[in-house]
Amino acid sequence: MPTSSTNDAFSASHSRFEQVCSFIGGETASSLTHWELETKLSVDVRELVRQLYQDHLDLRSSREERLVDVIDAEGNRHTSVEAGHTRSLQTVFGEVSVTRLAYRRRGKDNLYLGDATLNLPEELHSHGLRELSAIESARGSFEEATEAIRRITGVGCAKRQVELLAARSVVDFEAFYENVSRMQGNQGEVLVLSVDGKGIVMRPDALRPATAKAAGKATAKLKTRLSRGEKHNRKRMAEVGAVYDVTPVIRTPSDIIGRETDTERAPAPKAANKWLTASVVDNAASVISAVFDEAHRRDPEHRRTWIALVDGAKHQIDCINAEAKTRGVKVSIVCDFIHVLEYLWSSAWSFFSEGDSAAEARVAEKALSVLRGQASTVAASIRRKATCLGLDPRSRENADRCANYLLAKRDYLNYRQALEEGWPIASGVIEGACRHLVKDRLDLTGARWGLNGAEAILKLRALRSNGDFDEYWRFHLDRERHRVHEARFAHGTIPLAA
Template identity: 35%
Template sequence: MRRPSLEAQPFAATYTRLDEMVGHLSGPVMMSCTAEALEDYVTTEGRELLRRMMQDQLDSRAATEVRLPRVTGSDQVVRCWAEPGHRRLMVSALGRVETTRIAYRALKAGNLHPADAVLSLPAQAYTRPLQRHAVHEAASGSLRQAALNLERTTGQRIGTRQLMEICEGAAADIPDFYQAQLDAPGAGQGPDVGDLLVLTCDATGVNMIEKDLREPVRAAAAARSGPQPPSAQLSSRTRTGKRRMATVTAVYDAVPAGRRAARHRRPAPQPRARPPGHRPRGPRLPGALHHPDGHRHVRPGHRPRPRTPAPLGRPGRRSEPPTRLPAKRSRHTRVKIDIVVDFIHVLEYLWKAAEDLHPAGPARAACVDALARTVLQGHSARVVADLRAQARTRRHDGPAQLPGLDRAIAYIEAKEPFLAYRIALTMGWPIASGVIEGCCRYLIKDRLDITGARWSLTGAEAVLLLRAVIDNGDFDAYWHFHAQRAHQRDHTSHYQHEYATAA
């Protein structure tokens, strides 16, 4: 079939470029080239061909745009002056293109471009497919590496600051997205009636720039900002004074797995088969830096199926203890919540107490085993009394510094209402926070704690939320939701009459 003359068709540049590529591929140079050279040529020139195709389509739209008699904005100003030829640059995954449209103007009022609403152009110059690619790269590795990967795969150079701005904009609607899911009819249906609804939380530090530290931490850092005396001692990584706590919450369903306290902490002469444990199903991983309460996405009262909520907390000293947070939520949702403190965390305090009591390794391990078994059997008060008696004996013999022992006594006594491990094991509830430890390591440490990284509050919050959405498997649904919200903000809200997104 004969093509019409190139001057008469709207995609003339596309056809011209396609003919040039076909002619070059049919020439003697490409006929004798290697497969690598062939693929490189088709990839590079094919991207340019697609960019020209996109540009020709935008030019065709501009040529056929219909002039409206008037456009009324949300400010109630009628714009009757139509001025064609207004250009806007778009940076796409294929390259830079321009769109030309009619601007509707009025005195002392901003221009309106209905063609932009039809295209649903984002507020930034970067198109949404390129932004989506950038979000995946920035959420998985450093910003510099993300920029290099984008340049290698798309040919587009994006600075690290622009990448962070893209991430902050992309994460703006994540809280509303999960709230809409919870408010939807039938949300939460699916698990069996007898399943556990487990809520587990933890917090870990993120290196922050000075202006985004909390006020007490910033004041302490300013007090230490003077010249320091020379020292050969390495600085402590745990108390740098440059961190802000990020709270991560995991919510999942689990089938109860009953156990006995005697099966735990029992020495085995040879390896035994591991008894069946909890297998998390349908996990959700919200996280937060702005709010110490990381449970703002978690509302068990919106789950219509009658299941047993079983929060598992690992309290931290720099934020409100997670044992208080579910109790606050339960007063509003009228759901009975049983709270269990992470047994591994209790075990850490027992080891600190044993270090003060027994300098030898074998005796220390035997002491921890005995104390841990007593706690698992539901006798934490007996452990506190035993540790107090040993502390009095040591101090009666002479002045002794027992910081680990004192901290263990204070901790176990304060958390005693949440140490009912005998009941938890009998009911088949989880007692250790291995799930949330893995979540903290993956969501935060693997990305926010890479060497040399220091974060702003908004940037760290955006990357943390995006990683949670991606890991939850909700990114495709969220991106559609985000595109609709962005269209509402950037276009629909500017007009008296709505311009809906095209199907």
């Protein structure tokens, strides 16, 4: 049973509750529609809860015990204790004030054990508001997040403040994944690593040096919009990585390129336990290293088959090979077959007019040959046909580009082995990740991103996609307690009352 002193501490809350009850039972409430009643109660109940919050904080303040021996991280004793130090806290229910004891020493910052006990943030806004800012910012624009927070809580936050809170919320992203444990997959499952990039339109101060230099040289053609080629020099590449498990499904080339009348085709291997990461700050090598870290968590003894699905970018392939060598793990690199198909289709227009159905049969024939491990032969046949037809350099440009690609990537076009081993050969997972993590949120019309804001959104969307946000948030709050509070005391430990 609550004591009389406890009841006294919550007298303001009792008074507020009685006001709500009085209104609900009065004639004014009886004349309201249900929507008007909901609107009125949502405000009144939020204020009631805010008052309960305030009364609780005041009760804690009245019960706070003075400690004799409080030592800071530098070994200084704070022997002077002063009551009545108050700070504000903006919560999801509204603003409250926190009153606590200050442990003082001349020339040193005050220590507040009450702040440490509550794990208060350094800034005005509570961890609850920061969490809400993180969730809503990852879903839609910062303007939409600001409106959502106001609608949900009644608290007004500026757009810039929401962006800063979201950025602050992901400071422990890398540390979280360094400490997280993973269930090791079945040894028979294939471990797939995949990387790709997607450009984000950035503000001038957030571009990489080379891009900023190119943008500075570009001459604007129009005042109201970017012309062709200008937008390219306003983008910074976001590197995206994925790791997932696949149960092998043995297939044949005809399962990939078959006729419409074929009814029985082996299904493509399905991705499971997908994990995503992305960064617009880190380069491709750093993101690939993070991808290898996740793969190692799943298979620390390297007993499983590791494959890397890429689109053929040389820098990515070089980084994967270097990382695999450093870690002493064998990784089979496979170029995305969809990219190969695009090159084959492009080469077809060197020999056929647009829309000619004969082009489809030729592309299918060449694609089957590539799937059978004959990429070099296909490249030679494309060049030979272009020569035999006497095509001029411009007409045969697409054909030569395709042949060059097939020859340059032939070591990574071993689809025959991939199909026999049951590996995936298309990078749909990483393509989907680029769309979900980057395009759907950061490619909004007219958006120009700063570096911190873009990086925060990428990490928040990755956490949510991975299903790790709730676990991350608990980890983040523990780290905040250490950073903001525990690290200020001797031995990194908050002293407790005897």
